[in-house]
Amino acid sequence: MPIADMHMHLSRGRSAEFYREQMARNGVRWGGAVGGGPRDDVVAMREALGPHYVAALGQTEFFATFFEGGAAALSDVERPRFKALFETAEREFQTGRVKGFGEIHINNMSPFSPAGTQRKIALESPVVLRMFEIADRHRGFVQIHTMRDSGMDEIKRVAARFARTKIILSHCLPGARPEDVAELLSRTKNVFCELSAKGPVHGPRFFYSGDGIRPEWRKVIVAHADRFMLGTDPCCGLEDRYDEMIAEIRTMLLPDLPPAVMRKVAYENAVRILGLPK
Numbered sequence: 090m091p092i093a094d095m096h097m098h099l100s101r102g103r104s105a106e107f108y109r110e111q112m113a114r115n116g117v118r119w120g121g122a123v124g125g126g127p128r129d130d131v132v133a134m135r136e137a138l139g140p141h142y143v144a145a146l147g148q149t150e151f152f153a154t155f156f157e158g159g160a161a162a163l164s165d166v167e168r169p170r171f172k173a174l175f176e177t178a179e180r181e182f183q184t185g186r187v188k189g190f191g192e193i194h195i196n197n198m199s200p201f202s203p204a205g206t207q208r209k210i211a212l213e214s215p216v217v218l219r220m221f222e223i224a225d226r227h228r229g230f231v232q233i234h235t236m237r238d239s240g241m242d243e244i245k246r247v248a249a250r251f252a253r254t255k256i257i258l259s260h261c262l263p264g265a266r267p268e269d270v271a272e273l274l275s276r277t278k279n280v281f282c283e284l285s286a287k288g289p290v291h292g293p294r295f296f297y298s299g300d301g302i303r304p305e306w307r308k309v310i311v312a313h314a315d316r317f318m319l320g321t322d323p324c325c326g327l328e329d330r331y332d333e334m335i336a337e338i339r340t341m342l343l344p345d346l347p348p349a350v351m352r353k354v355a356y357e358n359a360v361r362i363l364g365l366p367k
């Protein structure tokens with residue numbers, strides 16, 4: 090079963106060859122949809138790996154700006170770093186090489202987020218809205234890391250306002266109960282979940298384990314089978330445990346889904362939602 094990993098970070102300036110091998114040995118046919126660290130270049134990676142690598146802009150700029158100026162700076166569209174980002178985005182979306190922004194951390198006020206990176210800003214803030222405007226014009230995506238305690242109204246409003254944009258919720262909205270996600274998916278058409286950081290490698294946030302998927306979550310995935318995608322999230326100290334993340338997806342998560350749902354979650358949804366080549 091090929092896998093589309095829609096939360097595959099770049100890190101430490103590693104080479105295209107590293108990711109080509111990482112994907113090949115794990116049967117990951119499509120990967121990306123989030124950014125990397127300051128030494129990583131998603132556009133160059135897209136050039137090297139081709140269209141099975143899903144380039145996403147903005148994560149590096151968002152982090153660098155936060156470290157420079159705190160959460161308030163994340164709303165300042167006039168900062169040169171953001172102006173340059175929007176210019177790059179316009180150009181790269183135009184060529185079709187880039188389809189989205191991500192991972193954009195809106196609210197990561199969780200003990201699982203690395204110390205010193207936590208912030209909570211409004212989804213409807215000027216810089217983020219500019220990303221949505223650009224993505225919407227090009228029918229692209231924005232992958233956001235936010236949490237249930239920000240409320241779900243802002244997600245619903247942004248989904249309605251930017252109806253051509255695919256909104257991917259990193260880690261399927263940390264803190265959300267299955268019924269919250271079910272309600273959000275029922276009330277929107279362009280909101281999707283990716284399921285990274287939900288297995289044993291990431292620690293105590295079990296969503297699936299050796300016992301399979303938690304039944305209450307399994308129900309939501311089966312009921313909204315067109316809206317879920319896979320992700321790994323090899324970051325923050327787990328960069329070298331990618332193969333284990335894929336192994337747990339293949340042994341604990343996928344086999345617990347009915348075959349047609351399994352295929353959708355494994356790769357068919359990502360291919361359809363993000364317009365990826367077969």
Ligand SMILES: [Zn+2]
Pocket residue numbers: 096098123192259322324
């Ligand atoms: Zn991530």
